[in-house]
Amino acid sequence: MMKSPWVLCALVILLIICVGCSSTVVDTTEEVVDEPEEGVVEDMDTEEVDDTAELEAGSTAETSTIIIKIHDFTFDPAEVVVTPGTTVTWVQEDEVKHTATSDTGLFDSPLLEKGEKFSYTFNEEGEFGYYCKPHPNMIGSVIVE
Numbered sequence: 374m375m376k377s378p379w380v381l382c383a384l385v386i387l388l389i390i391c392v393g394c395s396s397t398v399v400d401t402t403e404e405v406v407d408e409p410e411e412g413v414v415e416d417m418d419t420e421e422v423d424d425t426a427e428l429e430a431g432s433t434a435e436t437s438t439i440i441i442k443i444h445d446f447t448f449d450p451a452e453v454v455v456t457p458g459t460t461v462t463w464v465q466e467d468e469v470k471h472t473a474t475s476d477t478g479l480f481d482s483p484l485l486e487k488g489e490k491f492s493y494t495f496n497e498e499g500e501f502g503y504y505c506k507p508h509p510n511m512i513g514s515v516i517v518e
């Protein structure tokens with residue numbers, strides 16, 4: 374007869390402790406979830422600074438490099454079709470110096486000696502014509518689609 378109030382009290386105390394415990398656990402979990410998200414954002418910021426960002430963008434789409442040879446006063450191949458994010462590398466193989474210079478000023482290589490390379494990454498879609506400054510009859514185009 375005397376025990377039942379004590380049992381009720383004990384149950385109430387246990388309930389309070391349990392509720393307190395579970396809410397504490399929930400709080401801790403939320404904090405833990407927040408931290409990795411911040412870490413991911415920081416990583417992406419850092420990678421945007423260097424070339425790694427291009428690699429990351431490519432991992433969701435397609436990353437590739439295309440080589441255009443410069444020889445015998447021609448760009449070979451003169452026309453290439455690539456996907457956005459593609460890096461085009463011009464490799465100069467002539468004894469005479471050449472450039473790869475965008476018609477619109479998008480990119481402009483220095484005068485490339487034999488064996489030198491120049492790269493540009495095309496992220497925007499469109500057709501990008503270019504030429505060689507010392508030999509404006511040397512023309513080529515990169516089509517990004």
Ligand SMILES: [Cu+2]
Nearest residue numbers: 471472505508
């Ligand atoms: Cu040239």
